[in-house]
Amino acid sequence: MRFAFTDDQLGFRDSLRDMLANECPPGALRACWTNDTGRVPGLWRKLGDLGLLGISASEEQGGLGLAEVDMVLPLEEAGRAALPEPLVEHAAVAIPIVEAFAPAVLRERWVPRAVTGEVTLTIALDDAPFVLGADSADLVLVWSGGALRAVERSELTLARCRSVDGARRLFSIVSGMGGGESICDGERAIEAARDALDRGALAAAAQLLGLGAAVLDLTVGYVKVREQFGKPIGSFQAIKHHLANALTALEMARPLVYRAAASMAARDASRSIHVSIAKARASTAAQQVARIALQCHGAIGYSTEYDLHLWMKRIWALAAAWGDPARHRARIAAAVLEGEGQVYP
Amino acid sequence: MDLEFTETERAFRAECRAWLGAHVPKTPLPSGDTREGFARHLEWEHELFDAGWAVVSWPRKYGGREATLFEWLIFEEEYYRAQAPNRVTQNGIFLLAPVLFEYGNDEQRDRILEPMARGDHTWAQAWSEPNAGSDLAGLRSEAIRVEGGWRLRGQKTWCTRGAFCDSVYGLFRTNPKVPRHRGLTYFMVRLDAEGVRVRGVERLDGDEGFAEVFFDDVFVPDTDVIGKVDKGWDIAMATTNSERGLTLRSPGRFMATATRLIELWRSRRHAADPALRDAVVEAWIDAEAYRWYTYGTVTRMVEGHAMGADSSLNKIFWSEMDVRMHETALALLGPTRELEAGGLDAEGAWLKGFQFALAGPIYAGTNEIQRNVVAERLLKLPKG
Incomplete structure (x- = not known):
């Protein structure tokens, strides 16, 4: 038992944190609310150069060939920066699904270019019904008629759905999902859909940890300088206790996400349950942190001129995406409570 | 990251499970917080000591078996899984002994530790x-x-x-x-x-x-x-971290409570308020969170880092989790939950456990004080 990351994993996290602080500052994020793509110009290819887009792709296809446990900290950093790119859909879900389930011809056509960022992949599922970044993507994986299909964006008719988070450009697919090519069908497709949900939920949970940490940092910084009654409001117990609760919620959610990542990497038989635990708890923890952050900021946090809402709305969105807490609690209940088996072996 | 226990650790778990399975009293002892029950619990402590299970992590010369921290966690998991008696020696072996190991002298350790572990000196x-x-x-x-x-x-x-x-x-x-x-x-x-x-x-x-x-x-x-x-x-503060943190309330305790809660839910699922299903799921998630948080803490300790103010965060979490778990159990028991014995919870164990759990946010430093510690030491907020 060694429940900790390696120095290499921590080093990659730190370098990505620095890179995103420079390349995706709050101003760039804010611009994504109103630009044409919801994406930061030029950033996608830089993420490709860094290896992040192909982190889980095989080395034969030009990727780094790393596992979920190597991806969880980079995804947390993407959350910390509230990165407005379809990183989860592309790097954490679509690429591994294409590699694991698609015929070789599809794999070879798309994965090498996805790894560099030349093309963008995204995905629609029953558990992820709104397609993030579909208008700027090249290939959309869709569940249609009992099969998982790979459909080029140009074949699809899309309708924009407005997310509470203006940097998340969501679409529903109006028509065309039966086109393109089949990735897999039957039992394989059901397995692929489950795997995609596990991968997407884990990646969203990791981002929620980073988002929660970012809003907590922002709030701690604010209450140290905001003065009322002649003192920093952070010296008042009412504020301290709120923020202690926020830190406790976040720190106790964190190991569940890391454990789920290790479970996924090891293809543990219970990995879907571990992912559901992680996503349910990361969602509720991040939402609790956001609620506390807003309260401790007071009216300034309620203004869209201040940055807090950019992070808070991403938290709301990701808590709902890739299975909301109720969906994941139901998955846990079905597996653990409804059975007769032992809870712990 | 390696989530598997080693072969040695798995063998240790099997040894714990076998011994506890053969020796834990089949009927629960009377409460260790009564004079009669205390005496009965001390007999159990003697039995534990004689078999080498009283203080597994201590040096052999004081009656331990020099178990690693992970082995100690495994022992605790198995101890609570077996529903073995509460440790009436705990305020000696878990709270005073660490002080003696760190700040006492050899004469004190030689005189005090072994009788403490055996339950002869309480x-x-x-x-x-x-x-x-x-x-x-x-x-x-x-x-x-x-x-x-x-x-x-x-x-x-x-x-x-x-x-x-x-x-x-x-x-x-x-x-x-x-x-x-x-x-x-x-x-x-x-x-x-x-x-x-x-x-x-x-x-x-x-x-x-x-x-x-x-x-x-x-x-x-x-x-x-x-x-x-x-x-x-300084001595007292240096060792309160072990009380709030790892040793006083290891994850095995809450894994066992969550397991019993799930068993209770299974027996009541058709009669219970459907909303309680989510409360039971949340209780199990809490137990998992604390378990993995602790494995992370122990990994850091094994690699030479001390537990600091994060023990306060730890204490807030386990004490409030324990209350929530017992509240959920009582809700599953319905109107019979007011009965001390004879209701759906035949021996009133959940009711007694609930009343004990309510002490958690108060003892070992109230949770209000712990929240101040978390805010001032971990988040570096200014002192009031």
Whole structure:
């Protein structure tokens, strides 16, 4: 038992944190609310150069060939920066699904270019019904008629759905999902859909940890300088206790996400349950942190001129995406409570 | 990251499970917080000690088996899984012993540790006073220097199992002239010494689990002072981390509670409010969170890092989780939950557990104090 990351994993996290602080500052994020793509110009290819887009792709296809446990900290950093790119859909879900389930011809056509960022992949599922970044993507994986299909964006008719988070450009697919090519069908497709949900939920949970940490940092910084009654409001117990609760919620959610990542990497038989635990708890923890952050900021946090809402709305969105807490609690209940088996072996 | 236990650790778990399966009393012992139950629990402690399970992580010379921290966690998981009796020796072996290991001397360790582990010598903590609870450094009980030792005067309260133990340990003021944290010394005191009076106090659940202890010029020899005179506060604070953190409440306890809660839900699922299903799921997630948080903590400790103020965060979490789990269980029991025995919970174990859980956010430093610690030490917020 060694429940900790390696120095290499921590080093990659730190370098990505620095890179995103420079390349995706709050101003760039804010611009994504109103630009044409919801994406930061030029950033996608830089993420490709860094290896992040192909982190889980095989080395034969030009990727780094790393596992979920190597991806969880980079995804947390993407959350910390509230990165407005379809990183989860592309790097954490679509690429591994294409590699694991698609015929070789599809794999070879798309994965090498996805790894560099030349093309963008995204995905629609029953558990992820709104397609993030579909208008700027090249290939959309869709569940249609009992099969998982790979459909080029140009074949699809899309309708924009407005997310509470203006940097998340969501679409529903109006028509065309039966086109393109089949990735897999039957039992394989059901397995692929489950795997995609596990991968997407884990990646969203990791981002929620980073988002929660970012809003907590922002709030701690604010209450140290905001003065009322002649003192920093952070010296008042009412504020301290709120923020202690926020830190406790976040720190106790964190190991569940890391454990789920290790479970996924090891293809543990219970990995879907571990992912559901992680996503349910990361969602509720991040939402609790956001609620506390807003309260401790007071009216300034309620203004869209201040940055807090950019992070808070991403938290709301990701808590709902890739299975909301109720969906994941139901998955846990079905597996653990409804059975007769032992809870712990 | 490696989530598997080693072969040695798995073998250790199997050995724990086999021994506990064969020896844990089939019917629960009477409460260890009553005089009769305390005596029965000490018989169990003797049995544990003789088989080498009383203090698995201690050196062999004091009765341990030099288990690693992960092995100790495994032992705890198995102990609670087997529903073995509560450890009435815990305030000695988990709270005083770490102080002796770190700050005591060889004479004290040789004299005190083995009888403590065997259950022959039992210890209660004497920290709080009527006017010093959360503000512990305001304590007033004093120790006056005399030939060969000290004379203690004052009053301690809320001493767990103090009515049944034979000794206490606690802080007394040895120097009233220096700032209040500076003039305190860590003493061990026999309760049969002349001038000591003990009065049992009934707890919320009706057991005589508490005691008040009055000290009227009680002589304590120099050999029963731990560490340096006037340095008691630093010693006490250095070791409270083990109380709030790992040792007092290891994950096995809550894994076992969550397991029993799921079993209760399974037996009641058709009659229970469907909303309780989510509360049960959340309880299990809590137990998992604490388990993996602790594996992370222990990994850091094995790699040489000390547990710091994060033990306060830990204490907030386990104590409030324990209350939530018991509240959920009582809700599943429906109207019979008010019965101390004879309802759906035949022995009233959940009701008793609930009343005990309610103490968690209060003892070992109230959760309000812990939240201040988390805010000031971990988040670096300014002192109020």
